[in-house]
Amino acid sequence: MSSPASAPCGYIHRPLDRSARVFVAGSRGLVGSAVCRHLEREGFTDVVGPGSAQLDLRERRAVLDWFAATRPDVVVLAAARVGGIKANATRPTEFLSDNLRIQVNVLDAALEQGVEQLLFLGSSCVYPKFADQPIREEALLTGALEPTNDAYAIAKIAGLLHVQAVRRQHGLPWISAMPTNLYGPGDNFHPEHSHVLASLIRRFHEARTAGAQRVVNWGTGTPRREFLHVDDLARACLYLLEHYDADGSVNVGTGTDLTIREAAELVAEVVGYQGAIEWDAAQPDGTPRKVLDVSRITTLGWAPCIGLREGIAEAYAWYVEHRRSAAL
Numbered sequence: 001m002s003s004p005a006s007a008p009c010g011y012i013h014r015p016l017d018r019s020a021r022v023f024v025a026g027s028r029g030l031v032g033s034a035v036c037r038h039l040e041r042e043g044f045t046d047v048v049g050p051g052s053a054q055l056d057l058r059e060r061r062a063v064l065d066w067f068a069a070t071r072p073d074v075v076v077l078a079a080a081r082v083g084g085i086k087a088n089a090t091r092p093t094e095f096l097s098d099n100l101r102i103q104v105n106v107l108d109a110a111l112e113q114g115v116e117q118l119l120f121l122g123s124s125c126v127y128p129k130f131a132d133q134p135i136r137e138e139a140l141l142t143g144a145l146e147p148t149n150d151a152y153a154i155a156k157i158a159g160l161l162h163v164q165a166v167r168r169q170h171g172l173p174w175i176s177a178m179p180t181n182l183y184g185p186g187d188n189f190h191p192e193h194s195h196v197l198a199s200l201i202r203r204f205h206e207a208r209t210a211g212a213q214r215v216v217n218w219g220t221g222t223p224r225r226e227f228l229h230v231d232d233l234a235r236a237c238l239y240l241l242e243h244y245d246a247d248g249s250v251n252v253g254t255g256t257d258l259t260i261r262e263a264a265e266l267v268a269e270v271v272g273y274q275g276a277i278e279w280d281a282a283q284p285d286g287t288p289r290k291v292l293d294v295s296r297i298t299t300l301g302w303a304p305c306i307g308l309r310e311g312i313a314e315a316y317a318w319y320v321e322h323r324r325s326a327a328l
């Protein structure tokens with residue numbers, strides 16, 4: 001990445017010590033596993049990331065004790081209850097309660113241990129349903145949320161404000177990023193709870209292998225979405241930890257979007273499905289559009305590099321290889 005010509009707001013150059021102990025919360029998930037892969041490629045030698053079976057981040061005492069015993073130098077908070085539109089719309093209690101508890105426990109424990117650097121991952125769903133497009137970071141809290149994921153969004157907004165509160169009150173250089181819709185190896189391919197690209201990959205693969213002549217997707221296909229490969233996000237996470245220190249969150253995306261119908265046609269082409277593609281308008285569409293304004297991270301000197309077609313092909317290859325073992 002080239003360093004920006006004139007140092008933009010929040011720009012710093014603070015390379016991380018490759019021997020620093022980095023806690024990747026959510027290390028087994030889509031984002032966490034990509035962050036761990038990237039840190040390993042970058043030469044980090046002390047990356048720790050217990051899964052939820054070893055450390056349930058909803059359990060406050062266990063989290064405080066783990067931090068006191070492990071004393072990480074850096075934390076990437078990529079642990080959360082996460083799911084697509086139907087999971088969010090049908091389980092708002094868990095999406096609010098689990099995520100608030102995970103965030104409060106990890107952030108409180110990190111403060112108690114004086115963790116110097118922390119990156120909190122929010123989501124593009126924090127922005128108002130009808131925010132001006134592309135969505136700037138300043139649009140936060142300027143309008144009503146999308147009802148299908150308002151519980152999750154409120155939890156994420158609470159996390160963002162928690163990070164800002166620690167910055168103001170304790171002066172720690174913690175930061176927040178707002179990623180757009182993600183996809184890639186290690187995604188959740190559950191037929192009901194997954195995000196759209198993963199769900200389409202599974203649906204078209206199963207249809208092709210079964211010789212089906214039609215598939216039915218959710219909604220009208222008309223909403224627009226922006227998709228960022230998770231390996232690009234992982235690079236952005238380290239880049240922000242080493243080049244950004246300011247109160248404001250940073251959108252992370254491609255700055256381009258397409259309709260769900262266009263995405264479905266692209267997935268069908270990659271998977272090799274040639275039957276009919278139909279739409280069930282009784283299923284929720286969600287936000288009509290949420291493409292991010294990525295000028296802040298672009299000015300900081302970062303840009304994505306994995307194209308959508310190439311990325312979907314890689315995600316599909318991972319799904320085919322892992323679909324049996326991971327009981328996807």
Ligand SMILES: NC(=O)C1=CN([C@@H]2O[C@H](COP(=O)(O)OP(=O)(O)OC[C@H]3O[C@@H](n4cnc5c(N)ncnc54)[C@H](OP(=O)(O)O)[C@@H]3O)[C@@H](O)[C@H]2O)C=CC1
Pocket residue numbers: 025026027028029030031032050051052053055056057058077078079080081082098102121122123124178179180181182183186187188195
């Ligand atoms: N996927 C997307 O499109 C987007 C994701 N994000 C954000 O990125 C982050 C990661 O999401 P993603 O990787 O997609 O999600 P995944 O569901 O793939 O991974 C979530 C991770 O969180 C861990 N986790 C969940 N609950 C607990 C718990 N109680 N205790 C400990 N660990 C827990 C899981 O651990 P285990 O596997 O061990 O159970 C898992 O590793 C989240 O903050 C999400 O909001 C933001 C924008 C878009």
Ligand SMILES: C[C@H]1O[C@H](OP(=O)(O)OP(=O)(O)OC[C@H]2O[C@@H](n3cnc4c(=O)[nH]c(N)nc43)[C@H](O)[C@@H]2O)[C@@H](O)[C@@H](O)C1=O
Pocket residue numbers: 082083084085086088123124125148149152180181182193194195196197199200217218219220223225260283284285286287
């Ligand atoms: C990242 C962001 O992701 C979530 O928001 P979302 O972008 O609306 O979520 P989604 O990826 O599940 O759906 C995108 C669109 O796709 C259409 N769609 C068609 N067919 C399928 C389908 O088979 N599965 C899914 N999930 N959607 C489908 C669906 O009707 C909708 O129009 C937040 O909950 C929250 O998790 C969040 O932060």
